[in-house]
Amino acid sequence: MPPARRPVRLLVLALLLCGLPAGCAAPGAGAADAAVRRAVADWAAAPPARLAGIPLAGWSYEVSSVRRDGVRAFARAVLHYRLAGYDTAAADARREVELAGDGAGGWRVAADRPAPGAPPQLWDQGAVTAVRGAHALVLGVGQAPQTLSGIAAEADRAVPAVSAAWPRPWAGRLVVLVPGTLDAMAALLGQPADAYRGMGAVTTGRVGAGPAPADRVVINPEGYxxxxxxxxxIVLTHEVTHVATRAATSATTPLWLSEGFADWAAYRATDRTPAEAAPELARAVRRGELPGALPADGDFAFGGDPEALARSYEGAWLACRLIAAKWGDAALVRLYEEAGRAPLSVALDEGLGTDRGELTRLWREALREQLG
Incomplete structure (x- = not known):
């Protein structure tokens, strides 16, 4: 084979082995991709002006792939960021960064948006206003400053109330997100708006031990x-309780205990009677519809019958209220911890010296006495 023709034959063979033309990079693609990655890294070193009000302690993009289309390039990446004074580890967000080429091998970032299928971040929805409280950082879009200040003040009152109910180590601070509308809230959470209609707030975050930097209380501006x-x-104290107890919560924690404990923490400093705080369940009991079992996890799903959902929350609260009244506040806290480490049957036996059947009997008796 003449030496001059060998590279041509090898190139043809390489193209045949690639199969589809899109599956192989053109000569110099590695250098171009590296230039795109450098452009993203350089751009991330100076976060956009729209983030000026957010106290960032870290902001970087981990690029996973680069796709070039003529003078444009699209980088898929994971954004890692921390909020100074609030996040103990980096929060993550899947992003797509669009870049424009200058024709001479250089690139500049033209747009940064959620990756396809990924939920937006609050700053994707508009300019962010930040309000700091003693224990809370409130970030809002499309909200009056006095509204955000009021939420910060309420969160500041909720934090010590939660610490009194949950005497275990936790950060004692939180981040509250306040989008402009219910639809914007649902978009942040990647769910349909109907899932949160009528709710005041929800909490996001990982379940289990270790840092949960993405633990955020997200306000439904319409419901709130x-x-x-x-x-x-009550709503904010409930949600802050979820933040405080996150490390002790696991897949073995039944929802009646996690939701009931959060309501117990929220109501314990009020003078609300069971009939006042559990109106839907009270009406059911008076109709002779005494529940036969503690609420199941599926009973807390949103988007169904709102009255049935309310009865589940109310029943869960009254179960935790019963445990605290009969065995003591400390016993309820220990039960929560045990239920995050072992099956409920084991937690009830070790924490309260009882079983589910006996607890259910006592709970139904309390419902009859207090709501009937």
């Missing part, structure tokens, strides 16, 4: 605005 001052305090 319709609450009384006392109602707003």
């Amino acid at each position: 605005a319709g609450l009384s001052e006392a109602g707003r305090g």
